[in-house]
Amino acid sequence: MTGSKPRVNAWVLVLGLLLVLPLVALLASGFGTNPNAIRSQLVEREAPDFALVDLDGTPVQLSALRGSPVVLNFWSTWCGPCKYEHPMLLQAARANPDVRFFGVIYQDETPKIRRYLALEGSAYPHLEDPGGRVAIDYGVTGVPESFFIDRHGMVVHKQNGPLDPTVLSAWLGALRSR
Amino acid sequence: MRRLLLALSLASAPALGASPVAPGADPVTAEAGQGIPGLPPGPPPPASQVDERARLIALRLRCPVCQGLSVADSTSAAAVTFQRRIRELVGMGYTQDQIEDYFVDRYGEFILLDPPARGLNWLLWVAPALAGGVGLTWAAMTAMQWRKEPDEVPLPSDVGLVAKDKYEQRLLSELED
Numbered sequence: 001m002t003g004s005k006p007r008v009n010a011w012v013l014v015l016g017l018l019l020v021l022p023l024v025a026l027l028a029s030g031f032g033t034n035p036n037a038i039r040s041q042l043v044e045r046e047a048p049d050f051a052l053v054d055l056d057g058t059p060v061q062l063s064a065l066r067g068s069p070v071v072l073n074f075w076s077t078w079c080g081p082c083k084y085e086h087p088m089l090l091q092a093a094r095a096n097p098d099v100r101f102f103g104v105i106y107q108d109e110t111p112k113i114r115r116y117l118a119l120e121g122s123a124y125p126h127l128e129d130p131g132g133r134v135a136i137d138y139g140v141t142g143v144p145e146s147f148f149i150d151r152h153g154m155v156v157h158k159q160n161g162p163l164d165p166t167v168l169s170a171w172l173g174a175l176r177s178r
Numbered sequence: 179m180r181r182l183l184l185a186l187s188l189a190s191a192p193a194l195g196a197s198p199v200a201p202g203a204d205p206v207t208a209e210a211g212q213g214i215p216g217l218p219p220g221p222p223p224p225a226s227q228v229d230e231r232a233r234l235i236a237l238r239l240r241c242p243v244c245q246g247l248s249v250a251d252s253t254s255a256a257a258v259t260f261q262r263r264i265r266e267l268v269g270m271g272y273t274q275d276q277i278e279d280y281f282v283d284r285y286g287e288f289i290l291l292d293p294p295a296r297g298l299n300w301l302l303w304v305a306p307a308l309a310g311g312v313g314l315t316w317a318a319m320t321a322m323q324w325r326k327e328p329d330e331v332p333l334p335s336d337v338g339l340v341a342k343d344k345y346e347q348r349l350l351s352e353l354e355d
Contacts (some may be wrong), residue, residue: 017221131259131262131266132259132263134213139285141256142256
């Protein structure tokens with residue numbers, strides 16, 4: 001049997017490689033990133049100011065807290081991971097009185113929040129966010145999300161998803177060092 | 179009056195991103211304008227047009243927790259919050275560009291369903307057209323090559339094929355027929 005070598009058109013090969021290689025490189029770069037994690041636009045920017053009211057009716061304005069590091073935790077009672085990180089945040093708030101912790105309620109009902117906090121405990125104010133305006137201002141896509149804001153009002157880090165003790169401790173340290 | 183209150187509240191803000199809540203301002207109006215920079219360039223649209231204008235903007239924004247759905251097409255909690263906020267801003271007189279810029283500022287260009295044609299985004303716009311053009315050229319060249327080839331296949335006897343055995347003989351004769 002005499003087989004003739006298949007002809008390879010050099011131009012087709014080059015053109016094919018030119019089209020395919022960048023696509024492969026693009027897809028390969030995507031393997032290292034989480035497609036669901038949206039990079040925060042606010043990191044290293046001034047934290048958007050807000051004036052909200054906590055569950056006791058006390059007004060809280062972010063810009064009035066300059067001088068203290070702030071941790072803002074967007075959460076809700078219908079969010080499982082929020083419940084996972086709640087005890088850790090309670091403990092961290094008690095152990096770090098120099099850092100101001102705030103919960104921002106995300107699309108939830110106040111009575112449910114009150115009931116949950118009565119059961120599970122509370123160590124810092126929880127702010128109502130009518131219409132989710134502050135959540136949008138912070139580019140929140142879901143809960144839990146936490147923002148670490150330094151004493152100058154700059155966003156140092158945004159945590160997508162639940163915190164763990166190591167991450168929380170590391171970012172609290174970073175807040176203090178600035 | 180609402181615009182005046184908003185202007186007063188924004189003028190009192192010390193920097194971009196600072197709270198526009200001013201002492202004495204209508205808290206509802208002031209809160210509604212919170213976060214979005216600038217002022218509405220004109221009066222609010224008639225109430226009858228607000229929903230449609232808001233829907234057109236929501237169609238151009240991506241629902242952040244869905245797979246390829248616009249804010250207008252999603253019923254997720256995040257999308258509903260977006261829809262409400264867009265309607266609120268449209269109702270205050272903010273333009274489509276201002277509202278889209280606001281969302282891009284907070285979420286990045288990811289939030290636009292149609293990424294703007296600049297920088298690396300050009301690839302997204304050019305690559306499909308390029309691939310289509312290459313495909314069409316290849317198809318056209320192949321079709322032209324087919325047309326050049328003779329329609330009739332030469333018979334075995336034309337090319338001098340000789341059967342080696344009775345089976346090949348039978349095959350060749352069938353081909354000749």
